[in-house]
Amino acid sequence: MIWIAWYLRELVFPSTCASCGAEGGEIICPRCLREMPGLPRPACPLCASPTLYPVEACRRCRRRRPGFDRAVALGLYQGSLRDMVLELKYRNGRRLAPLLGAMLAAEAGRELGGEEAEAVTFVPMHRARERKRGYNQAGLLAREVSRHLGLPLLAPLVRTRDTPPQAGLSHRERLANLKGCFAVKEGAEVPGSLLLVDDVLTTGATLSGCASSLKRAGAERVVVLVAARDLPSAPAAPPAGERRVPGRRGPDGRGKAWG
Ligand SMILES: [Zn+2]
Numbered sequence: 001m002i003w004i005a006w007y008l009r010e011l012v013f014p015s016t017c018a019s020c021g022a023e024g025g026e027i028i029c030p031r032c033l034r035e036m037p038g039l040p041r042p043a044c045p046l047c048a049s050p051t052l053y054p055v056e057a058c059r060r061c062r063r064r065r066p067g068f069d070r071a072v073a074l075g076l077y078q079g080s081l082r083d084m085v086l087e088l089k090y091r092n093g094r095r096l097a098p099l100l101g102a103m104l105a106a107e108a109g110r111e112l113g114g115e116e117a118e119a120v121t122f123v124p125m126h127r128a129r130e131r132k133r134g135y136n137q138a139g140l141l142a143r144e145v146s147r148h149l150g151l152p153l154l155a156p157l158v159r160t161r162d163t164p165p166q167a168g169l170s171h172r173e174r175l176a177n178l179k180g181c182f183a184v185k186e187g188a189e190v191p192g193s194l195l196l197v198d199d200v201l202t203t204g205a206t207l208s209g210c211a212s213s214l215k216r217a218g219a220e221r222v223v224v225l226v227a228a229r230d231l232p233s234a235p236a237a238p239p240a241g242e243r244r245v246p247g248r249r250g251p252d253g254r255g256k257a258w259g
């Protein structure tokens with residue numbers, strides 16, 4: 001009887017673009033898809049925040065190394081991508097997850113090349129919150145990614161306590177807020193190399209906490225895959241003190257910042 005509910009819903013609320021609201025039966029209209037803000041390059045390979053020139057690690061990551069080893073994002077948390085993530089998170093995750101998940105799998109394939117991961121996993125939601133929302137958007141995305149990449153989907157992580165929303169907190173406050181809140185389930189399988197999926201990466205505190213728990217349980221490499229990269233308010237990579245990739249020079253050959 002699910003299809004009847006779906007059909008009735010489509011009659012009452014015909015599919016509209018998640019960003020501009022245009023009617024036409026598409027989840028995201030071609031114009032909004034075209035205008036989706038990509039990730040500016042170069043970017044820090046660890047946390048995917050844009051940098052002025054190619055670096056091994058941005059200043060923020062050098063100061064506090066994230067628990068994960070690399071981050072891949074579809075684009076910046078702005079414009080139509082932000083609208084899609086909000087729709088995924090708060091309104092209709094099941095409708096958007098297949099598209100965003102497919103895009104994320106394709107981006108991971110491009111960015112990671114031959115790098116092999118053994119499985120896909122995701123940031124868990126506290127049980128009470130997931131029950132209320134009806135789904136975990138990170139889990140929905142991870143399922144699509146695992147399907148497209150042909151990798152098993154694992155769920156070794158649990159959120160041991162519900163945390164207040166992270167928005168508006170500083171990185172330090174977020175870390176304190178999340179301390180000890182992720183754990184690996186007793187007896188759960190944790191392979192050596194994992195893709196860890198979430199919807200948005202902001203300060204990285206959540207993903208870092210999850211990655212550290214996975215590593216304590218035996219993972220050696222954790223690559224983060226997120227739909228969007230939100231930039232924390234403080235600049236991630238001021239020009240002074242940046243470590244350049246050796247041998248990489250600016251377009252004028254004098255080692256000046258790129259773009
Ligand atoms: Zn649109």
Ligand SMILES: [Zn+2]
Pocket residue numbers: 044045046047048049057058059060061062
């Ligand atoms: Zn970084």
